[in-house]
Amino acid sequence: xxxxxxxxxxxxxxxxxxxxxxxLFAIFQMAPGDPxxxxxxxxxxxxxxxxxxxxxRGLDRGPIQQYFDWLTSLLQGDLGxxxxxxxxxxxxxxxxxxxxxxxAFSSLILSLVVAIPAGIVSAxxxxxxxxxxxxSFAFFGISIPNFFFGLIMMFLIALKLGWLPIxxxxxxxxxYTPFWQAIDILRHLILPMIVLGLSSTATFMRYTRSSMLEVxxxxxxxxxxxxxxKERVVIYKHALRNAMIPIITLMGFQLPILFSGAVxxxxxxxxxxxxxxxxxxVYARDYPLLMGINMxxxxxVILGNLLADLAYAFVDPRIRYD
Amino acid sequence: MANLNxxxxxxxxxxxxxxxxxxxxxKIAWRRLKKNKLAILGIIILILLAFGAVFAxxxxxxxxxxTNVLNTNAEPDSEHILGTDSMGRDTLTRVLYGGRVSxxxxxxxxxxxxxxxxxxxxVAGYYGGTIDNIIMRIADVFISMPFLPLAITMVAIFGASxxxxxxxxxxxxxxxxxxxxxxxxxxxxxxxxxxxxxALGIKDRNQIFRHLLPNTMAPIIxxxxxxxxxxxxxxxxxxxxxxxxxxxxxxxxxxxNAAQSMYVxxxxxxxxxxxxIAIFVAVMSLNLVGDALRDALDPxxxx
Numbered sequence: 001x002x003x004x005x006x007x008x009x010x011x012x013x014x015x016x017x018x019x020x021x022x023x024l025f026a027i028f029q030m031a032p033g034d035p036x037x038x039x040x041x042x043x044x045x046x047x048x049x050x051x052x053x054x055x056x057r058g059l060d061r062g063p064i065q066q067y068f069d070w071l072t073s074l075l076q077g078d079l080g081x082x083x084x085x086x087x088x089x090x091x092x093x094x095x096x097x098x099x100x101x102x103x104a105f106s107s108l109i110l111s112l113v114v115a116i117p118a119g120i121v122s123a124x125x126x127x128x129x130x131x132x133x134x135x136s137f138a139f140f141g142i143s144i145p146n147f148f149f150g151l152i153m154m155f156l157i158a159l160k161l162g163w164l165p166i167x168x169x170x171x172x173x174x175x176y177t178p179f180w181q182a183i184d185i186l187r188h189l190i191l192p193m194i195v196l197g198l199s200s201t202a203t204f205m206r207y208t209r210s211s212m213l214e215v216x217x218x219x220x221x222x223x224x225x226x227x228x229x230k231e232r233v234v235i236y237k238h239a240l241r242n243a244m245i246p247i248i249t250l251m252g253f254q255l256p257i258l259f260s261g262a263v264x265x266x267x268x269x270x271x272x273x274x275x276x277x278x279x280x281x282v283y284a285r286d287y288p289l290l291m292g293i294n295m296x297x298x299x300x301v302i303l304g305n306l307l308a309d310l311a312y313a314f315v316d317p318r319i320r321y322d
Numbered sequence: 323m324a325n326l327n328x329x330x331x332x333x334x335x336x337x338x339x340x341x342x343x344x345x346x347x348x349k350i351a352w353r354r355l356k357k358n359k360l361a362i363l364g365i366i367i368l369i370l371l372a373f374g375a376v377f378a379x380x381x382x383x384x385x386x387x388x389t390n391v392l393n394t395n396a397e398p399d400s401e402h403i404l405g406t407d408s409m410g411r412d413t414l415t416r417v418l419y420g421g422r423v424s425x426x427x428x429x430x431x432x433x434x435x436x437x438x439x440x441x442x443x444x445v446a447g448y449y450g451g452t453i454d455n456i457i458m459r460i461a462d463v464f465i466s467m468p469f470l471p472l473a474i475t476m477v478a479i480f481g482a483s484x485x486x487x488x489x490x491x492x493x494x495x496x497x498x499x500x501x502x503x504x505x506x507x508x509x510x511x512x513x514x515x516x517x518x519x520x521a522l523g524i525k526d527r528n529q530i531f532r533h534l535l536p537n538t539m540a541p542i543i544x545x546x547x548x549x550x551x552x553x554x555x556x557x558x559x560x561x562x563x564x565x566x567x568x569x570x571x572x573x574x575x576x577x578x579n580a581a582q583s584m585y586v587x588x589x590x591x592x593x594x595x596x597x598x599i600a601i602f603v604a605v606m607s608l609n610l611v612g613d614a615l616r617d618a619l620d621p622x623x624x625x
Binding site: 015016019020023027028030031032139140142143144145147148151152154155159166256257259260261263264267268275278279282283285287290291293294297298301302305 | 459460462463464466467468469470471472474475476478479480481551555558559562563564565578581582584587588591594598601602605606609610
């Protein structure tokens, strides 16, 4: 077990990060255009000055040398400067971290809170009306494009009914006390949270249902029933614990999907997170920022998968790693 | 010798008399699929969408780029069943033509995924060792990147066009299929028929392509169907963000782009609801068929 964790931490984790950094660097090497073009076009710049600036940035060196330069500064926490914002990429990301985390994790929690009980009910009452309703809902959630669902929700709830704010994270121009400010953010959070959480909810629901169905057919559940335990105890104590094991792995897999979905959900709802930052970087062709965001997201995903793997090893004693 | 031949013929005649019909695995799968009403519904919807896309010129009196300055932003009426947009173009016409791009992207990108994924997974599973290690570590790297941000980045760098979108989806989508094919090959490799193939000295290439890969068809078909759905979804997302197929070519995604304007969203539902429903219906049908195929092609489930 200790060996497994050590191998994961010391070998697989850095190798994946290294692979991701090579892949990203290679993709960005293919970007058309000269990174110094913006300086060349500036009035009063001589060719020598531009060349000296390129040299200072290491652009006169070969791609492999450039990669190692970039990697060295990356390891020191330096992601470079944003072309457009003229601040360090790391700072630009850190300003947008909180909104994205707030959105992604509240969506994750919402989907777990809804999906697990719904999946249990679906499985214990298999082929009943409620099971059909819930599985249809899950199917709907998997199939609807989240930006289209977002537009519908915005149209119905925010525009037609006016129950919730349309977009953004805070109401502009209003000075609230901290308490009311939190309420204000929560009111802005509800719609994007539901929209981003829908497909995860559907996925978790389907997995919980099938995992539960598999577990309640096992012998130890029959034993639990045979010794006269209450049905509630059988389901929630004996069955659920075992049925949740695959859900932990699924959480690791849902992480990249949540961050992917956050990009488009943030754009629809004007949520000031990393997704909107990323799209701004795309529209402005701000490559250092774009690269920094990709690297950071990949880091989060690899870390999330690692944690899911470790959690899996802890909860499932049947699994041996050697 | 003649006697033996006679006897064989007699045997064969007996056999055909007993089993009137030869039930191939494909027939079994098709029979199971036919019983699934939702899957049939999905197939019918997909046929209708494809029909609408292919025969669009004959189904509508308008051209996809036919503007009409005298009739802009018209509400749905008898002349324009789904209204017109800000340039007077007919929405229904654009939804029909938009299906061409969306369905093509879905099919071509999935073709690429299957090609790369099967090849990579097949080679990794068959040869094992270092080759396997290298291919699967590359796959791991691709899988540990959030899909949409990377796709957006790649399209931003390579340029937004229908070809680049298909390419990007193909390049990013193969690893999960490769993992699946590799797993299948690993378990097939240990079976007796492969031992026989090896004992007969069949070439590697033939072992892979004629013996191993045909046996992995079922999971590839199921995942291919679901991959078409995700490719359509991804094209729609990219086009919605303005990173996809460029206007004026209509796609379901870039038609929805109009709804980024609050005014259109609130007052001109006919511009964004129809393409959204088209994406939803296409993706849902593919998911229905994919799920049904999974059950139909599962040899462990007996009728």
